[in-house]
Amino acid sequence: MRVDPTYITSLVGSLDQAQANEQQLSTELSSGVSITSLSQNPVGAGENVRLLSQIQQDDSFTQSASMVTGQLQVADSALGSVVTQLTQAISLATSANNGTMDASDVQSVGNQISGILNEVQSLANTNYQGQYIFGGGETGAEPFSTSSATSPGVTSYSGGETVNNLVLPSGQTIQLNVPGDQVFLGSGANGGSGSVFGALNALVADYASGTVDTQQAVTDTEALSSALNYVSQQRVTIDNSITQLNAASSAASSEQEQLTTAQTNLMQADLPTISTQLSLAETQQTALEDVIAQLESVSNSLFSKLQAG
C-alpha cells in the first residue's frame, strides 16, 4: 500500500489547529467571557440579549420607583396635614356650636377656621419639584383659588381630571396621583357632599357675624366631618400606591439579581473547564512537536541507508 509521503505537512496542520485552540481558550480565560462571538453559541447569544433587556428594565424601573416614591410621599404627607387641620376645624366648630361662646369668641373661631381654610388651600396647592401634585394633568399652575366676593366664599379648581399611572415591568399599573377636585371638592362642585372647601367656606360664613344659626352650623360641621372621611379615603389610594410601589420595586430588584445570576452563568467562562482544556491542548501541542522533531531528526528515507559504490 502506498502512503502519502508528505505526512509531516498534515502533522503541522494539526499543530496549527492545536495552537488556534489554545489561543481561543486563552482569550476566554483572560476575558472571563465564554461567548465571544455569535457563532460560538447562537442560542446563548440570543438569550443574552433578552436577559440583558430584562435586567435593564428592572434596573430602570427601580430608579423610576424611587423618584415616584418621593412624589407620592409628599402627597401623603400633605393629605396627613390636611386631616390634622380639618380635625382641628371640626373641634373648633363643635365648641362654637354648643352655644356657650359670646359673639367675639365665635368670630375668633370663624377667623381660625378661615386660617385653616387658607392652610388647607395651600396644602392642596402643594408642589413637588415645581409640579402641582393635585392638579391632575394641569400641573403647571396652582389648581385651587378662593374668591370671597360672595358669602360663603367659593373655592374653585382649575386643574385637570387626568390620573397618571406608572406601568410596572409586570404590566400592572400604579396610580401616581389623585386629581385635586376629587380630594377637596368631593363628589360635586363647591358645596357638594364631601367637599372640604364647601364645608370650610360655609363654616367661615356661619361664624362671620358672631351670631350662630346653630342648626345650620351643626349641619355644616357634619358636612366637614364627612369631607374629612372622604379625604382619608383618598389618602388610602396614595398609601396603597406607595405600598404597591415598594413591593414592585423590591420584586424588580430581586428579579434583577436572579436574572444577573442567570446571565452571568450564561456568559461567564467556566474557568476550571477551560483551564483543563487549555492544559490538554498544551499537552497535545508538545506531543505533536516531539513527533515532528523525531520524524525530522531520524533520516526517514532509505537513501540514507544506501551504500555508495
Place this chain on the structure above:
Amino acid sequence: MGTINSAMSMIGGALDADQEALSVVANNVANANTTGYTEETPNWQENAPITIGGIQVGDGVTETGATSQRDRVLEERLDQQQQTAAASTTRLAALNNVQTLFTPDSGSSSATAGDIGSGITSFFDSFSSLESDPTDNALREQVLSSASTLAGDISSAANSLNQQSAALNQDAAGIAGQVNSLTGAIAQLNLEIESTSPDSDAGTLEDQRQQDLSQLSQLVGINQVTTENNGLSITTTSGQLLVSEGQNFQLTTGTVNGATDFFLGGTDITSGLAAGGGQLGGYLTARDQDIPNVLNSLDELAYNISTAVNMQNNAGVDLNGATGTVADPLIIFNQPTQVAGSAAAMTVVMTDPSQIAAASTGNGTGDNSNAVALAALANQAIVVGQTPVNYYSNFVSTLGSTVSEVQAENTAQNASVTQLQTQNNALSSVNLNDEAAAMSTLETSYQAASQVFTLLNTLMASALNLGEQTTVA
C-alpha cells in the same frame, strides 16, 4: 539458435534501459518538492522474440519512457472539493467580519451597554422613566440621548456592513483577471498536449495543466470535460464555456446596480457563479446573500421602530401643549419612506426635548399617558410580528447559527479535501523510499548486466582466438 553477438546486443540494450530508468528515478528525486509534479515510473517492454530454426529466442528489453502516476477521477474530485471548500472558507471569513459587528454584550447593567439590544431597551426604558415625571427636562433629555445612541448603533452597524460589502465586491472583481490568465494558459497547454501526445498521458505538460486546473478550482466553480486528442473543455458549474480546447473565453466585469457583475460573452452569469463555488462563489454569496440578509434585518428594525415611535409621539401633546401637524410633525427619528436603507439613514431629528409628547391630547401637559403608550411599544409586536428586543435577539441567534453552520460545513469540506489530497499524494507524490528502492534495484540490475557483458566479452575473445592466448583479449 542464439549467438554470442545477439547475447551481447541484448545485454547492451539492457544497460541502455537501466540507464534510462535510472534517469527517470533521478528526475523523480529532483522534482520531489516541485508543486504539481507527478511521480513517473519507467516503462519496460520485452522485445519481440525471434524464431531461429524453429526455436524461439528472447530478444532483451527496451525502456520506452516513463508514465506519470495519475488518477484523473481522483484529481477531478479533489478539484471539485477544493471549489466547495474555497467557497465556504471565503464566505466564512466574510461572515466572521459581519458577526464582529454584533459581539455579545457581556455587561449586566445598563452602564456597560453598548450594543443594539441594550440600545433598544435603554430607549424604551427612557419613556418608562418619563412616566414618573412627564415634565422633567432631565428625563426628556435622557429620551433624546438614548434615541441618539440607538440610532448611532444601528446606522454605524449598517454603514460597516455596506463597507464590508464594497470590499467583497472589490475582491470579487479582482478574481476575473486571474481566471482569464489561467484559462488562457490551459487553452495553450491543450494545444500543446493535443499535438504532442494525443493518445497518452502528456507527462509534465499534463502536470502543468492539472496545476492550473487546481488553481482555477480555488477561484471559481468549474466542470471539466475531456475531449478528443487529450484536450479539455472547461465550463463554469452553471454550464457557460470558459475553455474549449485551444480557445478560452474572457470573463468580463461590469457594474450593475452599484455592484460588480460578471459576464461571459455578454451574458450576466453572476448568480450562477455565486452558487458555483470557489473563492468567487464565496465572495458573491457573502456580498449578494449574507450581507443583504443582515442589512435587511437591521432595516426592518430601524424602519419599524422609527415609524411606530414617530407615530405615537405625533399622536400626543408636547410640553408646550403643541400637537404635531402634517407640515411639522412631532417626530423623534427621521421618518423613513421605505424599509431598504432605513438602518444606514437612522438619525434623531428632534433637538428640543420639550417636543417629546408625554401627554395625550386634551389631558394637560402634566399627563403621562402618551409616555405610557410610547414605553408600551417595547412590548408590542411592532417589528415584523415581534417585539423590538425579541426581533433583535432572534436576529443575533439566526446570524450566529448561519456562521456556525458555515463553520461546520467548512471544517467538513476541508477534512474532505485533506483526505482526497492524502489519497492523491499517496499515488502521485514522489516517495523517496520508493525511489531509493528503485535506485538500488536498478543499480543491482545494471551491475549484473555489466558482469554478463564482461563475461560475454571474454567468451567472444576465446572464440576469436580459438583457445590461443593471443592478441584479442
